Amino acid sequence: xxxxxxxxxxxxxxxxxxxxxxxxxxxxxxxxxxxxxxxxxxxxxxxxxxxxxxxxxxxxxxxxxxxxxxxxxxxxxxxxxxxxxxxxxxxxxxxxxxxxxxxxxxxxxxxxxxxxxxxxxxxxxxxxxxxxxxxxxxxxxxxxxxxxxxxxxxxxxxxxxxxxxxxxxxxxxxxxxxxxxxxxxxxxxxxxxxxxxxxxxxxxxxxxxxxxxxxxxxxxxxxxxxxxxxxxxxxxxxxxxxxxxxxxxxxxxxxxxxxxxxxxxxxxxxxxxxxxxxxxxxxxxxxxxxxxxxxxxxxxxxxxxxxxxxxxxxxxxxxxxxxxxxxxxxxxxxxxxxxxxxxxxxxxxxxxxxxxxxxxxxxxxxxxxxxxxxxxxxxxxxxxxxxxxxxxxxxxxxxxxxxxxxxxxxxxxxxxxxxxxxxxxxxxxxxxxxxxxxxxxxxxxxxxxxxxxxxxxxxxxxxxxxxxxxxxxxxxxxxxxxxxxxxxxxxxxxxxxxxxxxxxxxxxxxxxxxxxxxxxxxxxxxxxxxxxxxxxxxxxxxxxxxxxxxxxxxxxxxxxxxxxxxxxxxxxxxxxx
Ligand code: TEU
Numbered sequence: 001x002x003x004x005x006x007x008x009x010x011x012x013x014x015x016x017x018x019x020x021x022x023x024x025x026x027x028x029x030x031x032x033x034x035x036x037x038x039x040x041x042x043x044x045x046x047x048x049x050x051x052x053x054x055x056x057x058x059x060x061x062x063x064x065x066x067x068x069x070x071x072x073x074x075x076x077x078x079x080x081x082x083x084x085x086x087x088x089x090x091x092x093x094x095x096x097x098x099x100x101x102x103x104x105x106x107x108x109x110x111x112x113x114x115x116x117x118x119x120x121x122x123x124x125x126x127x128x129x130x131x132x133x134x135x136x137x138x139x140x141x142x143x144x145x146x147x148x149x150x151x152x153x154x155x156x157x158x159x160x161x162x163x164x165x166x167x168x169x170x171x172x173x174x175x176x177x178x179x180x181x182x183x184x185x186x187x188x189x190x191x192x193x194x195x196x197x198x199x200x201x202x203x204x205x206x207x208x209x210x211x212x213x214x215x216x217x218x219x220x221x222x223x224x225x226x227x228x229x230x231x232x233x234x235x236x237x238x239x240x241x242x243x244x245x246x247x248x249x250x251x252x253x254x255x256x257x258x259x260x261x262x263x264x265x266x267x268x269x270x271x272x273x274x275x276x277x278x279x280x281x282x283x284x285x286x287x288x289x290x291x292x293x294x295x296x297x298x299x300x301x302x303x304x305x306x307x308x309x310x311x312x313x314x315x316x317x318x319x320x321x322x323x324x325x326x327x328x329x330x331x332x333x334x335x336x337x338x339x340x341x342x343x344x345x346x347x348x349x350x351x352x353x354x355x356x357x358x359x360x361x362x363x364x365x366x367x368x369x370x371x372x373x374x375x376x377x378x379x380x381x382x383x384x385x386x387x388x389x390x391x392x393x394x395x396x397x398x399x400x401x402x403x404x405x406x407x408x409x410x411x412x413x414x415x416x417x418x419x420x421x422x423x424x425x426x427x428x429x430x431x432x433x434x435x436x437x438x439x440x441x442x443x444x445x446x447x448x449x450x451x452x453x454x455x456x457x458x459x460x461x462x463x464x465x466x467x468x469x470x471x472x473x474x475x476x477x478x479x480x481x482x483x484x485x486x487x488x489x490x491x492x493x494x495x496x497x498x499x500x501x502x503x504x505x506x507x508x509x510x511x512x513x514x515x516x517x518x519x520x521x522x523x524x525x526x527x528x529x530x531x532x533x534x535x536x537x538x539x540x541x542x543x544x545x546x547x548x549x550x551x552x553x554x555x556x557x558x559x560x561x562x563x564x565x566x567x568x569x570x571x572x573x574x575x576x577x
Contacts, residue, residue: 016386019036020065021440024455030453034086036051044095048096049097051096057070057073072197105211107180130179132167147170154173183216205274214253217246221246257289275298275343277301305329308325315429323507336381342382364566368566380498387442412426443468496523500524514537521575522573523572524571527563548571551570
């Protein structure tokens with residue numbers, strides 16, 4: 001982004017909708033497209049530029065739509081293609097672009113491609129997926145006979161035995177999500193064609209699900225079994241190896257993404273947004289993926305900063321160390337400063353609610369939600385807001401394991417308990433980290449189902465919707481909603497927010513998050529107190545900043561040298577030299 005005009009998405013904010021949980025127009029308890037269309041004015045008022053829709057395609061819903069059985073249609077649960085056209089048209093009328101989820105590491109096992117692939121070892125589509133015989137010297141179907149020892153993300157082995165042919169197919173996620181074989185050029189061409197079809201229909205880009213997993217290193221081989229002792233939540237006895245080194249950013253990943261760009265995106269590049277979801281991606285790899293000269297993707301979702309509270313695995317939650325969070329985000333800011341671009345997010349449909357995770361969802365809920373928004377949006381990159389984040393929605397009070405719906409949580413509970421873990425201990429991990437925290441219905445108002453549905457919601461509504469809801473937030477000028485609205489506006493009105501250089505301050509401070517942005521002679525200071533106690537920030541010459549303009553804050557009439565609990569401020573000044 002040096003000499004040329006900065007891309008449009010550098011000044012944009014993306015809003016993610018998880019359609020199943022956003023707004024239900026027909027009373028079946030599941031959100032739908034017409035429900036989203038009915039809420040576009042709300043999103044317009046918030047001021048977002050882009051809407052990213054989690055999958056709405058036909059799907060058996062084993063992983064809530066991330067298991068797709070037809071890439072070119074809409075699941076009747078969510079409506080019809082006509083409803084989608086209407087949503088896109090109405091969004092465009094309000095100046096909102098629409099980005100689709102693209103899930104092409106795997107399909108559903110009910111996708112016709114897989115049905116055909118499975119039908120016979122001689123099927124012309126056999127090689128579209130990863131079929132392998134049992135490990136030599138073993139009996140197919142017996143535990144340990146899997147072609148490699150890889151574990152799946154959703155518990156159990158990453159291979160499923162197919163009785164009919166005696167072979168196994170690879171599924172990094174659920175057994176209903178077989179991995180596509182990207183080595184086969186026909187697979188790639190079919191996907192490119194499908195993507196072009198969506199662009200012709202008027203969509204404005206793609207969020208690419210686990211796209212750094214599409215290239216596997218050959219030959220497939222065993223991974224290291226991480227721990228013999230267990231990690232406190234998954235006890236000893238877990239036999240699966242980590243295949244990550246062989247499928248995360250594999251040998252042909254850059255080639256595949258460059259090819260996809262050339263085949264699909266080139267020619268529309270100035271108007272589209274592409275973002276690759278990339279678990280395990282390093283900043284060095286991300287530089288390559290997002291360098292505009294390389295024509296791969298515009299930005300990536302990295303996972304480091306949402307791993308800082310993971311102990312031995314995601315279910316083993318450790319307290320946040322703010323210094324670790326700053327070290328990580330600061331390194332990403334620096335790493336993508338010259339070429340490439342960051343995406344900025346706290347939340348999505350896979351992460352627990354940030355105000356419960358890194359803030360204070362009790363006494364200081366509103367203030368800490370504003371602080372978290374401020375810190376994120378003042379970084380350099382494109383911010384993503386996940387539905388309800390702009391209300392300060394919190395984790396849900398799941399009482400028993402039966403309250404969970406997500407396949408990851410349900411399988412994890414079952415397999416950990418089978419291996420002998422204490423059910424209460426497993427539940428405690430699910431409550432903190434379970435993906436369903438993000439998936440409880442959007443809280444529109446204080447009515448019994450939060451205005452989400454007239455029927456029975458597919459997952460429990462958070463009882464705090466009587467207080468935390470959009471209707472109340474829109475009516476209250478001091479709400480989290482209006483704070484987010486101001487942050488989104490600031491990105492457009494203050495060029496240093498989008499384009500300024502970034503310098504982290506106070507790296508070793510355990511409670512204060514502080515950084516500078518600088519563009520030309522404009523300098524911004526963001527300073528935030530990540531604690532429930534007042535603090536005097538050790539920012540060099542802070543007294544000089546106190547006289548500078550306060551662009552944004554989350555505590556009324558605050559001006560002294562001390563930050564109140566969970567206070568965040570953004571100062572602006574003009575400097576010379
Ligand atoms: O998620 C990819 C991923 O690796 C994790 O974020 C995942 O959610 C899990 O928590 C690992 O512990 C993407 C989608 O965002 C997710 O919803 C899907 O379940 C997954 O891919 C498979 O399509």
